[in-house]
Amino acid sequence: MFDLVHKYKLVIQVFLGLIAITFVGWGVENYTGMMTARDTVATVNGMEISQREFADELRKQQDQLRRAFGGALDPAALDSLETRRAVLESMIDRRLLMSEAGRAHLFMTREGVIAAITQTPEFQEDGKFSTAKYSQFLAGEGLTDQGYVARVQSEAPVQRISAAIGATAIAPRAVTARLAALEAQKREVSQASFPAQQYLPQVRIDEAQIKAHYEANRADYRTPERVRAEYVVLSAEALARQEPPTEAEIKAAYEGRATQFRVEEQRRASHILVKDKAEAEKLISELKKNPGRFAELAKKHSQDPGSAGQGGDLGWFGRGMMVQPFEEAVFRLKQNEIDLAQSEFGFHVVRLTGIQAAKARSLEEVRKDLAEELARQKGSRKFAEASETFGNLVYEQADSLKPAAERFKLHVQTTGWIAKSARQELGALDHPKLLAALFSEDAIKGRKNTDAIEVAPSTLVAARVLEHQPAAQRTLEEVKDEIATELRRREASALALKEGSAKLEQLRQGADAGVKWSPARLVSRRDAQGLPGQLLRQVVAADVTKLPAYLGVPVPDGGYILLRISRVVEEQAKQADPALAARGAELYGNAQLEAYIASLRGDASIKVKAASLEKK
Numbered sequence: 298m299f300d301l302v303h304k305y306k307l308v309i310q311v312f313l314g315l316i317a318i319t320f321v322g323w324g325v326e327n328y329t330g331m332m333t334a335r336d337t338v339a340t341v342n343g344m345e346i347s348q349r350e351f352a353d354e355l356r357k358q359q360d361q362l363r364r365a366f367g368g369a370l371d372p373a374a375l376d377s378l379e380t381r382r383a384v385l386e387s388m389i390d391r392r393l394l395m396s397e398a399g400r401a402h403l404f405m406t407r408e409g410v411i412a413a414i415t416q417t418p419e420f421q422e423d424g425k426f427s428t429a430k431y432s433q434f435l436a437g438e439g440l441t442d443q444g445y446v447a448r449v450q451s452e453a454p455v456q457r458i459s460a461a462i463g464a465t466a467i468a469p470r471a472v473t474a475r476l477a478a479l480e481a482q483k484r485e486v487s488q489a490s491f492p493a494q495q496y497l498p499q500v501r502i503d504e505a506q507i508k509a510h511y512e513a514n515r516a517d518y519r520t521p522e523r524v525r526a527e528y529v530v531l532s533a534e535a536l537a538r539q540e541p542p543t544e545a546e547i548k549a550a551y552e553g554r555a556t557q558f559r560v561e562e563q564r565r566a567s568h569i570l571v572k573d574k575a576e577a578e579k580l581i582s583e584l585k586k587n588p589g590r591f592a593e594l595a596k597k598h599s600q601d602p603g604s605a606g607q608g609g610d611l612g613w614f615g616r617g618m619m620v621q622p623f624e625e626a627v628f629r630l631k632q633n634e635i636d637l638a639q640s641e642f643g644f645h646v647v648r649l650t651g652i653q654a655a656k657a658r659s660l661e662e663v664r665k666d667l668a669e670e671l672a673r674q675k676g677s678r679k680f681a682e683a684s685e686t687f688g689n690l691v692y693e694q695a696d697s698l699k700p701a702a703e704r705f706k707l708h709v710q711t712t713g714w715i716a717k718s719a720r721q722e723l724g725a726l727d728h729p730k731l732l733a734a735l736f737s738e739d740a741i742k743g744r745k746n747t748d749a750i751e752v753a754p755s756t757l758v759a760a761r762v763l764e765h766q767p768a769a770q771r772t773l774e775e776v777k778d779e780i781a782t783e784l785r786r787r788e789a790s791a792l793a794l795k796e797g798s799a800k801l802e803q804l805r806q807g808a809d810a811g812v813k814w815s816p817a818r819l820v821s822r823r824d825a826q827g828l829p830g831q832l833l834r835q836v837v838a839a840d841v842t843k844l845p846a847y848l849g850v851p852v853p854d855g856g857y858i859l860l861r862i863s864r865v866v867e868e869q870a871k872q873a874d875p876a877l878a879a880r881g882a883e884l885y886g887n888a889q890l891e892a893y894i895a896s897l898r899g900d901a902s903i904k905v906k907a908a909s910l911e912k913k
Contacts, residue, residue, distance in 0.1 A: 338909040339385060341392035342901050346385070348909060355384050360753075381910045389905075391455060393897040398454035405453045409617045410446050415560070416613060425658075426560070428666035436533065436673050438754060462890045479837075483821045483866040486828070486836050487814035489800075493855030496792040500785045507780050511773050518776045521716040522768040526735055528760035529698050529707045530725050531687045531749070537676025539706060542668055550667055551660045558658045561616065565651035566627045567609035569594060570601040570643050577637055577644035584635055584646070591635075591648055600643065613653065623647065680755050688749035691759040695745040698761055711763070728752040731760060741765050790855035797857030801849040804859070814861060832860065841865050 336348040359380075415426040422430060435445055511518065542550075551558070569591075571577050580594055592608025599605040616624060623645055626638035630649035638645045683705060690701040702709045712726065717736045726732065734740060734747035740762050749757040803810035818826045825833045835848050841862055848860040 336909070337906065339389060339903065339905040341389050341903050342396050344392050344396065346388055346392065351385060351388065351909070354388060355381060358384055378910060385905065385910065389898075389903060390894050393894060393901055394455045394458055395451075396901075397897065398458045401454075401458065403454035403457050405450060406617065407446060407450060410450045410453065412561075412615050412618055414446070414449070416563075416615070416618075428663060429669050432666070432670040432673055436677070436755070459890060462886075462893045478867070480822050481868040482837075483819040483824075483868060484836055484839075484841065484862050485817045485819050485864045485866070487817045487861045487863065488832070489812045489814050489859040489861075491793040491797040491800075491857040491859075493786065493789040493793045496789040496796075497785060499792060500788040502781050502784045502788070506784060507777050508773060510780050510784060511776065515770065518771045518780075520766070520769050520771060522736065523714045523716050523766045524735055524741065524762045525712055525714055525764040526726070526760045526762050527698060527709050527711045528726060528758055529691075529702045529709055531680070531683060531701075531705055531707060531757045531759075532753075533673065533676035533680035533755035535676075535707065536679040536683065536705070537672040540672075540675055540679070542671035542675065546671055547664060547668055548660070550671055551663065555657070558663055560653075560656055560658070562655040563613045563615050563653040564627050564649060565613045565653075566611050566630075567591060567595060567648050567650055568601070568604065568611060568623070569599045569609050569646040571598060571646070572600065572643045574637075574639075574644050577646050580646045581635060581637060584648075588633070588635070588648075609648075610650070613651070677755060684749070684757055687757060687759075691746040691749050695743075698746060698759060701759065714766070725752055725756070725758050726760065728758070731758055735760050735762060786855055793855065793857045794851055797849055797851075797859060801847055801859055804847045804861075812859060817863060819866060832858065836860060836862060 337345045338348055338351045339346045414420065414431070420427055420431045420434070431442075435442060438445075440448070569577075569580055571580070576598070580598065583594065584591055592610075595609030596605055599609055601609075604611055611619075616628065618624075619627070620640045620642070622638050622640045626636050626645070626647050627649060630636055630647070632649055632652060635646065635648045638647055687701055687705060690704060691698065694700045698709050701707070715726070715732075715735075717732050726735075728750065731747065731750045731752055734750060737747075739745050740747055740760075744762055746759050746761045749759045752758050800810045800812055804812065818828070820826045820828050820833060820836060822833075822837055828836070831852075832850060835850055839846050839848055839860075839862055844862065844864060846862040848862075850858045850860065852858055
């Protein structure tokens with residue numbers, strides 16, 4: 298069901314605010330690129346996925362994972378065949394949805410997209426569209442304004458059809474009721490700890506054990522290969538700072554974009570969507586007697602899931618963002634007036650709740666944002682002009698980075714000792730391809746510059762090794778104390794596990810076991826009462842058909858914890874909780890969307906070049 302909000306405003310705003318940032322590698326710019334890159338990875342119903350497009354999406358997904366894990370991931374793990382195939386499968390799914398959206402003639406005008414962008418919360422500041430925030434987003438993604446608008450225009454139909462499929466799913470009442478009961482249920486739990494530290498005095502480690510461990514694990518006691526390096530960074534951002542825009546340029550840009558700084562009239566409205574005209578007229582009659590009940594009646598009667606929970610509120614919107622009959626009703630109303638409108642979705646009881654008159658922002662209001670945008674544009678142009686020359690300089694004058702640094706007024710920076718690993722805070726050098734180049738034979742033995750490597754959109758880095766230390770084996774004498782500490786910790790953990798497990802078995806047999814329990818506390822999925830997540834998951838998943846129930850949980854840092862569940866409290870479940878209903882609907886909606894895509898795959902023509910998935 299394409300309800301009103303999903304059709305235009307809500308889907309576009311959700312897409313712009315959340316989904317567009319996730320799928321940053323998609324869009325018209327990539328599609329035009331693939332028309333010139335005939336090396337395809339796959340075709341879906343005749344639509345190609347080019348090698349360049351696939352590589353861009355793979356890189357972006359890898360970068361997101363590396364950022365999410367703080368760089369603590371092996372680069373090789375991020376570029377496995379399984380990872381590549383998973384990325385390609387997600388791209389194929391989106392091609393299938395795009396094909397269906399085209400068949401359904403789902404389309405949003407360019408004007409509608411621009412209007413939606415200006416209302417996107419992520420691009421707002423103090424309730425107004427911020428050119429600076431928008432430009433910053435574009436710069437971070439390496440996009441132009443035109444390219445982003447075109448991308449959103451092409452992606453919006455895919456999001457609309459996804460939302461529509463998901464919205465048709467209805468979670469069974471039994472599932473929602475069970476979710477509600479589980480969330481409301483409380484369990485009284487006590488715990489007893491067996492920390493590994495308390496067993497350390499019992500542990501004795503001799504020289505033979507230390508030596509045996511060293512010999513069996515020599516590879517663990519090697520210092521990795523390391524280098525110290527210098528590097529230069531050429532970026533659009535750095536080049537932008539070198540040449541700020543002049544006052545004349547700012548004024549000219551403002552005059553040339555007068556329409557951009559004009560904010561058209563915006564209106565805010567609430568609605569109650571019903572299927573029957575008689576029901577709508579009855580609601581209007583009730584509201585004439587008591588207008589203050591609008592939100593209450595919307596929550597109770599509206600069939601628009603996107604706004605019912607908010608009392609029917611649709612937020613602010615301009616012309617072109619709603620279906621025509623509804624929009625015409627809103628824009629002819631006066632403040633707080635109520636009217637009836639009919640659209641393809643049903644009958645709308647509409648109330649106008651706010652009006653923002655059209656206005657133009659002055660030069661002074663937009664000067665700062667405009668200056669920053671112009672600087673970024675200059676930086677992007679200079680980067681495009683300079684990138685090839687920069688790459689040639691570091692290649693042709695490979696014995697030094699100074700010529701490139703002097704040519705582009707860049708600072709040559711140096712590092713401490715670094716290893717060929719992503720588990721470091723390396724800033725601009727924290728990129729697998731650049732680290733691989735630094736540890737190449739040419740860079741280490743020949744002390745040659747690396748190539749200029751793109752580590753982020755509009756950012757090139759070239760580096761050069763200053764010093765090199767090969768991997769080396771640490772001696773037993775150097776690591777004996779370290780090994781002794783580790784062996785003592787392991788043995789203490791084993792003793793804690795042994796005693797804790799024995800106590801658990803005694804408790805389950807009905808014996809007292811002499812365990813000292815902590816004060817009991819009532820915990821639930823919603824309220825952990827300070828219980829760590831690892832333990833809470835065990836408690837709420839435990840079999841409580843027989844009480845008291847006992848659990849034993851080894852802890853990662855060494856030790857053992859016993860848990861006793863002494864009673865279960867079944868509280869009144871709030872089955873009408875909108876958040877709970879939404880979670881149930883989301884589960885079934887996702888499953889329905891997956892099933893829909895699976896059905897599309899069954900009828901689609903999909904050809905994958907397996908060789909294209911190999912590392913290049």
